[in-house]
Amino acid sequence: MCGIFACHCHPDVPKFKPTALQMAKAARHRGPDWSGNYIANNTILVHERLSIVGVESGAQPLLNEDGSLSLAVNGEIYNHRVLRKQLKQPYIFKTHSDCEVIIPLYMEHGLDAPKLLDGMFSWVLYDKRAERTIAARDPRNTLKLRSLSNGKANGHGDHEQQPSEGLVGVDGEGKLSSVTWLPQLHSFSIGLPDAPDTKAALEVAKFLGTKHYDFTFTIEDGLSALSDVIYHLESYDVTTIRASTPMFLLSRKIKAMGVKMGLGGEGSDEIFGGYLYFHAAPDKKAFHEETVRRVKNLHLSDCLRANKSTAAWGVEARVPFLDKQFLEDAMSIDPSEKMITKDRIEKYILRKAFDTTDEPDTKPYLPDNILWRQKEQFSDGVGYGWIDALKDNAALHVTDEMMQHPKAEWGDDMPDSKEAYWYRSMFDEHFPPYCASTVMRWTPTWSKQNDPSGRAIATHVAKYGGSE
Structure with missing residues (x-):
């Protein structure tokens, strides 16, 4: 389990960042191994990581090649290997994380990407070019994802594929x-x-x-x-x-x-x-x-x-x-x-x-x-x-x-x-x-x-x- 905090359309993200980090810290028990954050325009993603496998890789938020997409995930994508093989366009993966496949899936399928995933997950993706934030969870809502009334969203995030020693x-x-x-x-x-x-x-x-x-x-x-x-x-x-x-x-x-x-x-x-x-x-x-x-x-x-x-x-x-x-x-x-x-x-x-x-x-x-x-x-x-x-x-x-x-x-x-x-x-x-x-x-x-x-x-x- 990991922790996610995301805020979209904030009027002053740099000023809000310390507060966002403090709020994400409340979920650090879910991801005690590492913390990461990403800021672009008026959006911030914060990720508290629990590393199960691939301990040395897979730090989040994950980014695509040009940094226009950022992703914070909590969960496990069971069919990630199959999905990688089914991609229509070549994609250069930066990690061994099973979750990274969500980025090229979104690039090819847009809002239909979650329908292709089999696993337990909740994630938040920020699309810098479209200036939008997408939040998704598995159909069983195994890992809860909540949006707050003032526009902030929090959830929980990442995980990888190759086994570690844990x-x-x-x-x-x-x-x-x-x-x-x-x-x-x-x-x-x-x-x-x-x-x-x-x-x-x-x-x-x-x-x-x-x-x-x-x-x-x-x-x-x-x-x-x-x-x-x-x-x-x-x-x-x-x-x-x-x-x-x-x-x-x-x-x-x-x-x-x-x-x-x-x-x-x-x-x-x-x-x-x-x-x-x-x-x-x-x-x-x-x-x-x-x-x-x-x-x-x-x-x-x-x-x-x-x-x-x-x-x-x-x-x-x-x-x-x-x-x-x-x-x-x-x-x-x-x-x-x-x-x-x-x-x-x-x-x-x-x-x-x-x-x-x-x-x-x-x-x-x-x-x-x-x-x-x-x-x-x-x-x-x-x-x-x-x-x-x-x-x-x-x-x-x-x-x-x-x-x-x-x-x-x-x-x-x-x-x-x-x-x-x-x-x-x-x-x-x-x-x-x-x-x-x-x-x-x-x-x-x-x-x-x-x-x-x-x-x-x-x-x-x-x-x-x-x-x-």
Whole structure:
């Protein structure tokens, strides 16, 4: 992950530059390796770089041959090699960065250039000749890009192609990793002692032969991190905060080991209807509409978590399940094939793709009990005591009277639990009231529960008492 700050049509850019650099510095945790800036006419681009590969090259903003185009990017362009070969006009590349191909693509295709990209990205390009600034992001909005009401824009930027020596890791939801100079796969998990996901991760690591790092955190560790997590997330959504806190702590630990990038499983539950509440989908039409809604809102929930809680420590999370072609193919599957039945567990199609029971000569990809394990939301999987502790501590900070008389400035967006009230109060300590308009609450559909935990769903093997 990197950080981008861009300002277009400023009346006095040289005078504004110190302010721009200071504002970009607020995102330096996303790109701690190097800072770069570009000024032309009334525009300034500032880039805070996280170097994953090609450590000695790819500093940004990137420029074309005559300096008329400047580009600041955050992300990874998966099909950059193919795009280079498809260019109609010869172009002299200055770096090995996968992102540099955006410049000649823009020269040939103009505003249609983003449509040709496959990857996770957000970028800002300044066209000096046309005197215009273009901002673009991937269709899944994996890496958020925001424009400010006064005309300033910020986003996040770059990355390259050839591997460097940095470790590349995995987190505790079964995410895989690769390491460029070590022959063994590295994997990581985090949880409270005896957490369900930790036990499963250890079994998978042993089965696959990965070099596994099993981290634990305490309730106090998590509680102490809450305010920082809310600051980085820019959200007070209960589900997102519950899950982001362990990931935030894991990211800090693996960054200290030298890990800069890991693969994440975000998107699979949204694409395949993996959450337990999908058991209650009334028909395939409703099932499909809900998956579409979840995918469209990923940038406000799971991708927000993966993006912000890792970037807080200068770690980049990549999401293979949101590959453009995979997403298109998976969302075109007849939803009746995805629906959960008495014979089909959540994400049955995805699990079946890794099932080798019909191929006796094929080595299993995963242990059977892991492959067919019930869906466990990350905030539950790190240890059931985590959510219980959050509720208990919220009750210490929020009284019944406070719940009955919430803040008037919250308008219609009233907390429905003491935990939600507590998070909203911490959010207000960091951000002005109007920022609340960017927050989306993650709530399960077809459920009477206001608690978004998977354990609030009756089909969970460790459900709360009386869950429906």
